[in-house]
Amino acid sequence: MGRPRAQIVGVGETRYTRWGKIGDVTEHALACQAIQRAVADAGLSIDDVDGLASFADDRNEAVFLAAELGLPALRFANMVWMPGGGGGCAAVANAAMAVETGQAEVVVVYRSLCQGQFFRFGTGGVDASAPASPKPPTLQQASSLMLASMGFAMPYGLLMAAAAYALPTRRHMHLYGTTSEQLGRIAVTFREHASRNPRAVMGGRAMTLEDHQASPMIADPHRLFDCCLESDGACAVVVTTLERARNLAKRPVEILASEQGAPKGYAFGPFTNANIADALYATGGCEEMASRLFGKAGAGAGDIDVAQIYDHFTGCVLLQLEDYGFCKRGEGGPFVESGVLSWPNGSLPTNTHGGSLSEAYIHGLNHVVEGVRSLRGESTCPVEGAEVCLVTSAACVPSSALLLGRR
Amino acid sequence: MSDRFFPDGMPPPLADATTLPWWQALCQHRLVVQRCAACGQTRLPPAPLCPECRSGDSDWKELSGRGEVYTYTIVHRPIAAGQKLPYVIAVIALEGAEGVRMISNLVGVEPEAVAIGLPVELVWEDMSAELALPRFRPVVPSPPSPLERHDSGPCSARR
Helix, strand or coil, rough: CCCCEEEEEEEEECEECCEEECCCCCCHHHHHHHHHHHHHCCCCCHHHHHHEEECCCEEEEEHHHHHHHCCCCCCCEEECCCCCCHHHHHHHHHHHHHCCCCCCCCEEEEEEEHHHCCCCCCCCCCCCCCCCCCCCCEEEEECHHHHHHCCHHHHHHCHHHHHHHHHHHHHHHHHCCCCCHHHHHHHHHHHHHHHCCCCCCCCCCCCCCCHHHHHHHEEEEEHHHCCCCCEEEEEEEECCCCCHHHHCCCCCCCEEEEEEEECCCCCCCCCCCCCHHHHHHHHCCCCHHHHHHHHHHHHHHHHHCEECCCCCHHHHHHHHHHHHHCCCCCCCCHHHCCCCCCCCEEEEEEEEHHHHCCCCCCCHHHHHHHHHHHHHHCCCCCCCCCEEEEEECCCCCEEEEEEEEEE | CCCCCCCCCCCCCCCCCCCHHHHHHHCCCCCCEEEEECCCCCCCCCCCCCCCCCCCCCEEEEEEEEEEEEEEEEECCCCCCCCCCCCEEEEECCCCCCCCEEEEEEECCHHHCCCCCCCCEEEEEEEEECEEEEEECCCCCCCHHHHHHCCCHHHCCCC
């Protein structure tokens, strides 16, 4: 226990709404609001903040936010390469490294999304309601490595995340007999959790397995209710040293371990890469990372009291449950069907806030927020005596994860 | 507007200098994969180094265009106006290049008949003077609807 361990001391968020509903505030103003609330939750002042950390697909550069917030000095401004949803936990880990190595003392991790003010993810910038362009398609110069890679997906209409992540899930169904009803069980469980959470966008909308099965097909096997929400909103997490954490407003939550991970040859994952190793294709790609994460903390899947698992799609949750060793490879379907993910009676209460499927889609930083609340006893689905919480970022892309512990 | 698989107005294909030779081969109706000149490992998409032996020397191997469906999704939402729905995106395991797959579309097949393991062959779609795209169709005609298949034994053997 000699290693200095960073602590999460504050969490906060703005209102969460459906996609495009926040039009009166800019995305960066919303980020400032979430940061202010998280700092206040910690019992700190904005004047104490000397670092900002985020992860890929962020339009709100830390240097501008620092100026808008009036930070006395910005000593640490950091961005994770792992793609969008895959990097939330890694951003918290970077904040932890910064405070543990003295790069900064109080680092705030943030994410703000007002998609309605920009463009909708997964459209490739095309408006499907506009008349078709008369120009026949021609080959164009890719302005980034990412776009050159997308060149192997876009011409075939592979633009929507719902279609991309259907590919590994469909193969999992083929290999192991996983069913749509089993996927639906995940969505229904998280919706039940959301019904207790006043912040949840879908908190007032009950869902049964029949509703799930009747929801329209988006990209087979993904029905509408297998897909996460598209939301507007922002949240933030405050990280500082153990020393600084001792006398703050709330009981600190310790970062027991963190990891980032992309297996060999993974690149961006199945979205653009059809050539992921066969043994990895129908997985979340997190198995090696999970074993390193647990190894660092001297823990195992059996030590997890509560989990916040990135749920861009129901299938990706199921694949991660296997990756993290909660059940054997191929057994995710029967595992979720048994009710383990349900609060309060399941053995692994998961996404106690409702997740991206039912609380809000804030690229999973809201899962870190809920992880902290679940260890403080502040969750609306409180897990009695919970000491260790697993938080994961998006799977089927290069990912990251945290083990959080109650002090 | 035509019998194209997708309407015009879809996001354009994008290439850089590393991947450009692959696209140029498509224009000549040649489906190729990059082959390491040192260890013979084939790879797609094209990349500057062999990830196995790190040699930067490579040539291009032309494939038969046959393969089988490795996984797929049937998409019910349009990207561009006028798009025919649903459409099938499939990952094709390519014959003649061990472990190499590509993302493409299945054409000439009813969505219900798509299955992992389905044998497929390449069909070219000329998009413009400088662009052709490889799509795939079942090698055997797609089976009749499940109801008919139930009644006629010999057809079901084709699956």
